Amino acid sequence: MTTEALPNTDPSAESAALQQARENNRAALDVTVDKTVGQPFVENPKISTRHVHVFYGDKPAIKDISLDIGRNQVLAMIGPSGCGKSTFLRCLNRMNDTIPTCRVEGDFRLDGEDIYAPGQDPVLLRSRVGMVFQKPNPFPKSIYDNVAYGVRLHGLAKNRAELDEIVEKSLRRAGLFDEVKDDLHKPGTGLSGGQQQRLCIARTIAIDPEVILMDEPTSALDPIATALIEELMIELSENYTIAIVTHSMQQAARVSNRTAYFHMGKLVEVNDTDRIFTTPQHPLTENYITGRFG
Amino acid sequence: MKNHQEKIRNSLKKRHARERRFRLYGLLSVSVSILFLLLLLTDIVSKGLPAFTETRIKLDITLDPQQLGLGDHPDRDALFHANYSRLITETLKKMFPDAKTRKQRRDLKQLVSKSAAYDLRDAVLANPSLLGTTQSFWFLAKDDVDQYMKGRIDRTLPESQRRLKDYQLAWIDRLLAENRLEKRFNKTFFTASDSREPEQAGIRGAFVGSVLTLLVTLALSFPIGVLAAIYLEEFAPQNNRWVDLIEVNINNLAAVPSIVFGLLGLAVFIGFFGVPRSAPLAGGLVLTLMTLPTIIITSRAVIKAVPQSIREAALALGASKTQVAFGHVLPLALPGILTGTIIGMAQALGETAPLLLIGMVAFVADVPHGIFDPSTALPVQIFLWADSPERAFVERTSAAIIVLLTFLIAMNGLAVFMRKKYEKKW
Amino acid sequence: MDTLPLVLTVGLLALAGFFAGKHKARLASTQVRSHSRPHYHGYLVALWTLIPALLVVMVWSFASESVITRLVVAELPARIQQMPASEKSLFTNEFKNLANEIDVKKHIPTEAIKSSDSTAVAYQAAQRYIQLTRLSQQLKAAVTLSLAALLIWFTLHRVQPQLKARNSVETIIKGLMIVSASIAILTTVGIVFSVLFEALAFFRHVPPGEFLFGTHWSPQTAIRADQVGGSGSFGAIPLLTGTLLISAIALVVAVPLGLFSAIYLAEYASPGIRTVAKPVMEVLAGIPTVVYGFFAALTVAPFIRETAESFGISASSESALAAGLVMGIMIIPFVSSLSDDVISAVPAILRDGSYALGATKSETIRKVVIPAALPGIVGGVLLAASRAIGETMIVVMAAGLAAKLTLNPLDSVTTITTQIVTLLTGDQAFDSPKTLAAFALGLGLFVVTLTLNILSLHVVRKYREQYE
Incomplete structure (x- = not known):
């Protein structure tokens, strides 16, 4: 919207709403976010990151982000599409290693241990930092084999009985056992979307990771399935550290302890979820959570 | 939790070793395939390259009319039927008086090829005034001499295990010392047709046969393939049983063994329609049926890729469906269709089995003049020579393979070039 | 007039018809608005000339030989x-061969004519045959050319502004297109009928049970009843085991x-290696089989025999192993390119799911990618089989001819295709059991490969649907 398009060209006569919109647009385009506001760092973090840069080829996707994830907490990452929140999440268990053009810089620590150290084994790291994806991706195997997959890979069960126990426990914790206990040997791909996603969560917790990363885990699901998964996240946060990327601010408000707002590859603001949704400090954050753009 | 990590950490070494092994298997598989290709090509090139040279022997022949059994004023017919091979034999005997036994004398004759007599005859016919003079001629050497000159006969072997005996080697040594032996570019290989004598055998007949066969194939399969592809993409009704049947048939025919097409050709084209056996026409008909699926499948893909908007624009201007298909879609799809056709022709050029069954395997010493003449084809010639016991045919076979592969590479290269040049991203 | 010049002349006539039709239509449309543009009138004239005239040439050429033969035989x-x-x-x-010799090579085998009475008769028949063939050629040319001229005159006569020339041309073209597309069906029908009829004729000589379950193959039949050599035996089991042995070795290789190459190229290789290695492997598929046969027979087979002998094992110089x-x-590229396609079609989120659980790349490939791609890979293997x-x-060049019932890869075996070629390239009367046996083998080959192809297409299509 431009001034010339308006019948009245006197700036003082502009409506308040228009002025607001003009300011929002300017703010949205103004990417001079020099410093993250709020509290990006916590005491005794599970994961801490400093000065993270990520490039796809020559194109920067993340610029200088520093952020901590607290122990047994849920951190929600919100922001408009393409803001780099998923890319950041995938750095935390080195999933970006599988993309040849992707280059990651910066300092990442899990319990003080360098994630990107030369001696660090991504296989071991990923067994400690699990991940749940946007689209449910059960393997084309039975429900049982899906859950047992990681356990078998890492040789975590001594015998069949122990494996059965782990599978049942994981499915129970994912709230799926009662629904599938008679169909354990049917293909996992035959379940509904919500059930598939809970199966993927069961698969992840079967190997007992320390951190679970969730990349928009409910965006492909209906509201009822979403509610079930959100409940599950809150339950899981008792034992696990969780980082979740979400499109839905309501979801962030419901499940997380802290919320980080990303904008065009930068981290704008981090704070306790209550504070960020009630008293955002950065105008970009405020515009986003009040729904002025997104 | 710590317990888990310990377990995982302990298993890692083994798992990473397995990972490296797995990756190595993959690399090895690719390398084996590529190595095999290199091995095959080196083997054939090293066997075949010597065939591009031939050995010639210089003989000084006195064209004595008396010895030729000619009168004072011989007519053309007498010149034609005169005994030239005796003249050559006598010359050789004079040069090598040490050939005493009958076997040695026979072997002496075997220094030069049988074609020497014809060469001499042609020279005299072209210029009868040569009679009575002494002339030097470079005659084609027999295959054994040729093989020796190319180092294929090991003279350190005991005499009984060699194709050439000691006295023959002595003759060759003397010829060499007198500069009467020379290796030259092998023109015979490209200008002659099949022969029972390795040194006289060439690929011209087979090559012309292949060209004629491919012309028939191209003349039939290109228009039929294009018409069929246009019909199936632009006109065929959806969910029509006949059209479905056509599609199923095209896909299946693409994978039917080539020899079955040979049986079809034998029973239907030769047995039923009376197409002459061994003729390029029969070969072309069979190869047409074999290449049609390739051409139709690739042409359909190209036609499908022409955007719908072009058809709609033309239809909106009042063009009929046929005008759109032939005036707008076909010209845009043509480069792609031609690429597919070239690849189909390359396949047809290398095809052997069906041609064996329709009789193109016969010994044909003449160059075919038309699509009804008995003929053979390049790959069949390779098969025939590969079956021959003479060692000298091995290098001719390899050389023929080199020629065949050169054509295939050229055709495929042209296809790749055209694809690169005309590739369109709509 | 020979057939080729005749066809060319007809083509020229049609071309002339095209221009004449176009010209006439253009003149006619100066007064009245024409329904179709002038060149469509030209096309119509040309097509109406070309198609019937060429049909006459075709039918005449195909029918004349048998008609003439029958006439000569009757005399x-x-x-x-x-x-x-x-x-x-x-x-x-x-006598046909004789006629061919006289006609093509201008060579008159005078000494042969005097030698026996029967050759003299054959010589006379050959002369008559040549005479009739020439007559037929002349008649054919006369009939075709007058028909073409008549058609041009007639269709030119019809050129008028009201004539819907474009619609007529389009109908003809559409007909041609349907005929072209239907050739695929005709081919299949032709294959089925040609092998089926001859195979049925074969089964009148040899019971199907003996053919299918007999273990002795020796097709040398006596040409005349008084000859020794017996009636030959046609038990196809040794051919079947030979074919299966060689195919099994091929698939084991x-x-x-192929699968590991596909995995390496799809999952591990850098883009640079991929762009070089993939086309190089495709070259393996483009080399003519006769070249492989030559290599197998002259390089690989002697190498295998010498190697085996150096270990003190006796090996045939035409071992099944070499072929x-x-x-x-030769089949590696088929397996690898088909596997490559299906492996690449496995969605990336499945791989990500496995990596996120701490699987290594090879574990992901073995436990997730391959099982997911299995139907497609099986389809590729069936096609390769x-x-x-x-x-x-x-096999014709590198495998043997002796039908042995053995599973020893160093021994020489024979295959169905080898026998088809051997049976049909000898000099035998066309309807002897020996040549008919080749068609029975061909029928078996066609049925087996067709089943495998259909199965493979079906499996692959089901797999595609799964991920689309």
């Missing part, structure tokens, strides 16, 4: 008329190498 002396059918057909072949190995290498079973040149 033969009664002595020959009374001969049994097989001898009569031999005699027919003889091709499936692991199978080389065939396996069909190729191996139907492959001809490699």
Whole structure:
């Protein structure tokens, strides 16, 4: 919207709403976010990151982000599409290693241990930092084999009985056992979307990771399935550290302890979820959570 | 939790070793395939390259009319039927008086090829005034001499295990010392047709046969393939049983063994329609049926890729469906269709089995003049020579393979070039 | 006039018709608005000339030989008329060959004519045959050309502004297109009928049970009843085991190498290696099979024999191993390119799911990617098996002719395709059990490969639907 398009060209006569919109647009385009506001760092973090840069080829996707994830907490990452929140999440268990053009810089620590150290084994790291994806991706195997997959890979069960126990426990914790206990040997791909996603969560917790990363885990699901998964996240946060990327601010408000707002590859603001949704400090954050753009 | 990590950490070494092994298997598989290709090509090139040279022997022949059994004023017919091979034999005997036994004398004759007599005859016919003079001629050497000159006969072997005996080697040594032996570019290989004598055998007949066969194939399969592809993409009704049947048939025919097409050709084209056996026409008909699926499948893909908007624009201007298909879609799809056709022709050029069954395997010493003449084809010639016991045919076979592969590479290269040049991203 | 110049003349006439039609239509449309543009009138004239005239040439050319043969045979002396059918057909072949020799090579075998009475008769028949053939050629040319001229005159006469020339041309073209597309069906029908009829004729001589379950194959039949050599035996089991042995060796080579190559190229290789290695492997598929056969027979087979002998094992110089190995290498690109396609089609989120659980790359490939791609890979292997079973040149050149019932890869075995070629390239009367046996084998080959192809297409299509 431009001034010339308006019948009245006197700036003082502009409506308040228009002025607001003009300011929002300017703010949205103004990417001079020099410093993250709020509290990006916590005491005794599970994961801490400093000065993270990520490039796809020559194109920067993340610029200088520093952020901590607290122990047994849920951190929600919100922001408009393409803001780099998923890319950041995938750095935390080195999933970006599988993309040849992707280059990651910066300092990442899990319990003080360098994630990107030369001696660090991504296989071991990923067994400690699990991940749940946007689209449910059960393997084309039975429900049982899906859950047992990681356990078998890492040789975590001594015998069949122990494996059965782990599978049942994981499915129970994912709230799926009662629904599938008679169909354990049917293909996992035959379940509904919500059930598939809970199966993927069961698969992840079967190997007992320390951190679970969730990349928009409910965006492909209906509201009822979403509610079930959100409940599950809150339950899981008792034992696990969780980082979740979400499109839905309501979801962030419901499940997380802290919320980080990303904008065009930068981290704008981090704070306790209550504070960020009630008293955002950065105008970009405020515009986003009040729904002025997104 | 710590317990888990310990377990995982302990298993890692083994798992990473397995990972490296797995990756190595993959690399090895690719390398084996590529190595095999290199091995095959080196083997054939090293066997075949010597065939591009031939050995010639210089003989000084006195064209004595008396010895030729000619009168004072011989007519053309007498010149034609005169005994030239005796003249050559006598010359050789004079040069090598040490050939005493009958076997040695026979072997002496075997220094030069049988074609020497014809060469001499042609020279005299072209210029009868040569009679009575002494002339030097470079005659084609027999295959054994040729093989020796190319180092294929090991003279350190005991005499009984060699194709050439000691006295023959002595003759060759003397010829060499007198500069009467020379290796030259092998023109015979490209200008002659099949022969029972390795040194006289060439690929011209087979090559012309292949060209004629491919012309028939191209003349039939290109228009039929294009018409069929246009019909199936632009006109065929959806969910029509006949059209479905056509599609199923095209896909299946693409994978039917080539020899079955040979049986079809034998029973239907030769047995039923009376197409002459061994003729390029029969070969072309069979190869047409074999290449049609390739051409139709690739042409359909190209036609499908022409955007719908072009058809709609033309239809909106009042063009009929046929005008759109032939005036707008076909010209845009043509480069792609031609690429597919070239690849189909390359396949047809290398095809052997069906041609064996329709009789193109016969010994044909003449160059075919038309699509009804008995003929053979390049790959069949390779098969025939590969079956021959003479060692000298091995290098001719390899050389023929080199020629065949050169054509295939050229055709495929042209296809790749055209694809690169005309590739369109709509 | 020969056929080729005749066809060219007809083509020229049609071209002339095109211009004449176009010209006439243009003149006519100066006064009245024409329905179709002038060149459509030209096309209509040309097509109406070309198609019927070429049909006449085709039918005449195909029919004339058998008609002339029948005429000549009818004039033969009664002595020959009374001969049994097989001898009569031999005699027919003889005089046809003679005619061919006289006609093409201008060579008159004078000494042969004097030698015996029967060749003299054949010579006369050949002369008559040539005479009739020439007459037929002349008649054909006359009929075709006058028909073409008549058609041009007639269609030109019809050129008028009201004539819907474009619609007529389009109808003709559409008809041509349907005929072209239907050739695929005709081909299949032709294959089925040609092998089926001859195979049925074969089963009148040899019971199907003996053919399918007999373990002895020796097709050398006596040509005349008084000859020794017996009636030959046609038990196809040794051919089947030979074919399966060689195909199995080929698949044992091709499936692991092809599959691992595909995995390496799809999952591990850098883009640079991929762009070089993939086309190089495709070259393996483009080399003619006769070249592989030559390599198998002259390089690989002697190498295997010498190697085996250096270990003190006796090996045939036409071992199944040599043919199978080389065939396996030839099939690698089929397996690898088909596997490559299906492996690349496995969605990336499945791989991510596995990596996120701490799987290594090879664990992900073995436990997630391959099981997910399995139907497609199986389809590719079935297609490769069909190729191996139907492959001809490699086995004709490198495998043996002796039908042995053995599973020893160093021994020499024979295959279905080898026998088809051997049976049909000898000099035999066309309807002897020996040549008919080739068609029975061809029928078996066609049925087996067709089943494998259909199965493979079905499996692959189901797999595609799963991820689309």
